[in-house]
Amino acid sequence: MQFLVGRCRSLYGIGPSLFFSVFINDERMAPPPSSLPPPARSSRATSLPLESVVIPSPSKPHKAQPAEQQKNNIKVCIRIRPLLPSDSLAPAAADSPPKRVTRSTVALRTHTSGLVTPVRSAAVSKVPVNSGASQQEPAWLCPTPQTIIQNPHTKEYTSRSDAGKSEICYTFDRVYGPASTNEELYRESVADVVKNCVAGFHGSVFAYGQTNSGKTHTMTGSRRNKDDGVIRLAVEDIFRQIQNINTNSPEQQHQQQREYLLRVSYLEIYNEQIYDLLAPQNNCNPRFGMNSNNLQHHHLPPSTAVRIFESRTEGVQVRGLREEIVTCPQDVYELLDVGDARRKVGSTGMNTSSSRSHSVFRLVLESRASSSGGSIHKGSNNGMPPSLAPSSNSSVASDADSIASGRSSITQSLGTAIKGPVRISSLSLVDLAGSESVKATGSTGVRQKEGQYINKSLLTLGHVVHKLSEISARAEKESNSVLLPPKEHIPYRDSKLTRLLQPSLGGNAKVCIICNISPASANVEESHNTLKFGSRAKTIQQHASITEVADEKTLLRSYREEIEELKRQLNEARKAAVEVSGHTPAIKEHKEQLTGGAPSSDEEDQDDTHVLVSAIRNLESLILKAGAKSSKKTIIEKDSFSVDGMEAEDTFPSRRSLDADLKRAENADSGSSDSVDITDGAKNYSNASPEEDDQGDLLEELHRIQGMLGKVMKKRKDKPSSSTANGKKPTPDRDEEVEKLRIQLQEQEITSTMRKADSSFLQSQLYEKENLLKEVSVFLVALEKRQRALEQENAQLKEDLALANTLIKEGDKAREELTEKLAKAQQH
Ligand SMILES: Nc1ncnc2c1ncn2[C@@H]1O[C@H](COP(=O)(O)OP(=O)(O)OP(=O)(O)O)[C@@H](O)[C@H]1O
Known part of the structure; x- marks a missing residue:
């Protein structure tokens, strides 16, 4: 199994129009791609829309699950916190x-x-x-x-x-008493949702309850007491599960091998505004230099407001929300630390650190079968394709050869795999703010206002749940399965919270609602309300389906293709260089005589190649091999990361070690003043606004490598021949001719490489422009239509006005006549 990751984050969305939901039973797998409907749009993966995060939207009406199964998709558990002083x-x-x-x-x-x-x-x-x-x-x-x-x-x-009621007894999937632990709750109630999420189902976990009832304790846990909450336990579990997928029997292994790409976002809804908790600001990008040690609240810039919108085709989207690609639990924990530290917390009469916002931590998993027929893993390098084999400094040429020779096998095996469907699932972990009464909290001013917003959104959530449970009850009565979306109006739009949760509540997710209650008798009434909410939610019937994308619009596929293209380019360049400078024994011999054994330009070229190989390996290393055990909560960062998974990566390499690796590869070549500025991307990244960042940092990464490739070519072109540098006379015509040919070839290579880079860039630009044009033309057509309608209305109004004027005139005339008659009559 492979685990595909990236070192850059991306703002990125995939519209549901590009998705299709295939209803399958929990146990069954999706039908083969051939039976899938064609994609709505197809384009190069590089032209993905990069500006918004799509919340998986409710699937279109589809064949329903049996009612009993639908009910099981929502699990409700209760947690009573211990009594506090x-x-x-x-x-x-x-x-x-x-x-x-x-x-x-x-x-x-x-x-x-x-x-x-x-x-x-x-x-x-x-x-x-x-x-x-x-x-x-x-x-x-x-x-x-x-x-x-x-x-x-x-x-x-x-x-x-x-x-009046004698004894109110509520029944739920599970009730946890005050002595229960987060781990126990996770294992018994949440782990199933997470497991299904790794298998391809959307999942959501909510903590609901009044203020001070233990929601944040349940979701976030307590770092001080080393008591991880549901979020961290889920993250750890996901990575563990992905790793463990390969530990099954060889037959299963063959079927289940999948590669994964994970990205996370973290937002909060505060006073009906959505804020990105991971947004980089004032050079305080969580990806660069932020660590848990400097996460003091006052050092952190505030989160950034982002916008939610919904389009008929794209569903619910959060525009401007940052997504970070993550490679190991540690990556996620760092981001969580950043987000948690930014989350708005305040002291109230009931809770000294009360969450003043609803938070949604979301993890998106893209996965696909990593090979068709398993050929990708077969070969001489411990079952890995040559390009993924480990390297040493002494094996630069063989590395490049590996890349070259690996190409065909990879393209062969990936050829089919790349075309295979990519499965997309998301896990939303929601810590809701608690309902509160002004009387109980004693809040005034800002806190009171926050409380009003919190209560209003929770009230809407209550209405939505009530409506959904009514619909489900009716459907059950009529022994019908619920068809989504229901025809009745459900007030999702009444609050940002319900709009965001819409796909989870009325969509196709597997959901676990944790209702937290206080054990204090003073809070009995609120606890009853929470239990009633839970009871209602339990009756909701919900579809769960796996979402698979058949076209190219996934990050995973886009990444794969770019890496393959890069390898191909390097291979071409290298082959050409070898042909010209290395493979004619006579020329080689002659060169050795000229240089007197000093490092020749060939060797320097090999160094350059090594840099490129390292760089490509870094990209390749974004494809991690899983399958080895990861020690609980201990994720070791490795200084150098071998891409050979069979060499027992006991752990996932962290993003930081990948960054360091790439940097090393870059620095290896830093001596040249004419270097392509490969650090520009990183600089721009840290200063860029989210909108600028939207423009595909992932591709930036790839283009950076392409830039390096170009640089090597340029260096070769600019470099004086080694013989001249050595102070020896480049006499033989043959040598000059060879040099000339080499230069010509390099020029061609540069041109071709640049053209390809340009073409891919232009293609993405073109696609974006085309899309923009389409939108504008749709808008124009609508505008023209409106204009025509207005003109018609105008003309009609003019006619009406003229008519009215005529009538007025006639009326005036009649009145005058009457006045005259009246005057005459009076005279008489
Ligand atoms: N299971 C538990 N074990 C021990 N302490 C707990 C537990 N649950 C909650 N607490 C404690 O109760 C207090 C309130 O918990 P917490 O802040 O998680 O409540 P909350 O529901 O998130 O409140 P709010 O809605 O105001 O943010 C905290 O001091 C927390 O440490």
């Missing part, structure tokens, strides 16, 4: 007079699993329970791992609407 100090609790509730015959037992059960037979003395947190009883009991009931001792805290 602050619970007794919360304003709501403080507001209510301490009630002397006495225990009678029911005692509680907290099991090691966190389950809290009543022990009915126990004789318990009567003690007040609301006189302090330590003496408080939890307001909730979990008689079974799936049920939750309110502690009968806290009935007086129940709202009037629920008070």
Whole structure:
């Protein structure tokens, strides 16, 4: 299995028009590509739209899953946090007079699993329970791992609407008690969504609940206590799963070998504005020099506002949102640190570090079968294609040869693989801000305003869930499967939160909703609301399907093709150089005489080739071999990264080590003053605005290598012949002729390489312009139509006006006549 990664980030979107969703059972695989409908558009991969991140949108109505299966696509679990000392100090609790509730015959037992059960037979003395947190009883009991009931001792805290009911028992997929751990919750409730996501299904995990109920603790965990939250556990799990895919039996291995490309984004919705938590600002790009040590809140620039919009063809998109390509958990953790530090947090009367925004961390996985027939992995280099074999300094020529000879086998095997469908899935991990009452939090001013925005968006989420559950219930009643999108209006557009979550709630994702509740009796009413929300969400029926893209519009494929093209170019250049300068023994001999054994230009050329080979290897190294074990939470950064996966990469090389590797390859050639400025891209990158960055940093990477290729050619052209440099007379005509030929050839190579680079660049430009033109012409047509309609309206209005004027005149005349008549009559 391979793992395809990149060192640059990209803003990048793929419109659903280019997608098709293939309904398949969870266990079954998608139909073969041949049965897939043709792509809506096709173009070179390099001309991908780079300006927006597409939120996977609900698929078009398609054949429905059986209702039972649809229900299983949404899992709801409850988590009760432990009682905190602050619970007794919360304003709501403080507001209510301490009630002397006495225990009678029911005692509680907290099991090691966190389950809290009543022990009915126990004789318990009567003690007040609301006189302090330590003496408080939890307001909730979990008689079974799936049920939750309110502690009968806290009935007086129940709202009037629920008070009449004898015992409200809620049932969920799983209820976690106060002693439960993040890891346990992850393993039992979330891991399945993540597993499915690696298999190609979209997935979403939400933490929902009132403020101070433990959502952030669940999703983010506590670094201080080394207690990872769901997000980190999911990230680690995804990488582990990708690695482990190869550890199956050889037969399965053959079927399952896939390469993956992962990218992440992180946003927050604060006061109904979307902010990019990973946006680089003021040279503070997370990719350059940012590490967890300098992530003090006050050192970080604020996040950047981005825009959400929805088009009929492209679905929900976030324009300007940054996506980072990641190669190992460590990469993701660094980004998470950046985002978490930027997220808006404030102190309220209920929570000293209350999230003031909803956050959405999103991981997109592109994957495809890495070979068809497995030929890509067969060969002499431990089963790897020659181009992926490890190299040493002494094997420059053989490396280049490897690249050359590997070409045919790669293009053969990739020829089919590149054309194969690319599977795209996303995992959204959402930490919602908590609902809060002004009375309970005691918020004023900014905090109060934030609270209003939070409540409003959560209210809309509640409406959406309510509507969806109604639709599902009706469909079930009619024993129909739900067809999406439903015809009824669902108020997704009423808040940014629901617009963003639309694909997860009304789309085709597998969802896990974690409802966090507080154990404090003062919060019983809010907890009931949360449980009701969870119960409703549980009834939603949801499709889950794998999305596969048949055309070229994926980052994965675009990357692959560019690498192949680069290798081809290098191979051509090298072959030509060998033909001219190295392969005629007589010339070689003569040159040796002239140079007296000093390094010849051939050797220098070989050095250049080595630089190129290293550079290409760096690109190639973006294709990582997985399959080896990664030690838990310990991702070792390797200084030099071998691209041979069979040489046991015990871990994923981090983006930083890849960067360093590439830099080394670049620096190896830094002596020349006429060098193509290969660092420009990086400089521009760190200073560029997100919009500028949109223009394909990935391609920049590839073009950089192309630039290096050009540079080597140029150097060869400019370089005086080695014999001259050596102070020996370049007498023989033959040698001059050879030199001349060499120069001519190099010129041709340069021209051809540049042309190819230009052509690919121009092609992408052309495509963009064409698209723009299309949009403009559509707009113009609409405008013209509108103009014609307006002109017609205008003409009609003129006619009406003329008519009205005539009528007025006639009226005036009639009035005058009447006036005259009246005057006459009066005279008489
Ligand atoms: N399972 C748990 N174990 C220990 N402490 C917890 C647990 N869950 C929550 N807490 C603690 O409870 C407090 C509130 O948790 P947290 O900030 O995660 O709540 P929240 O629901 O995210 O609140 P808000 O919506 O205001 O951001 C924190 O001090 C946190 O450490």
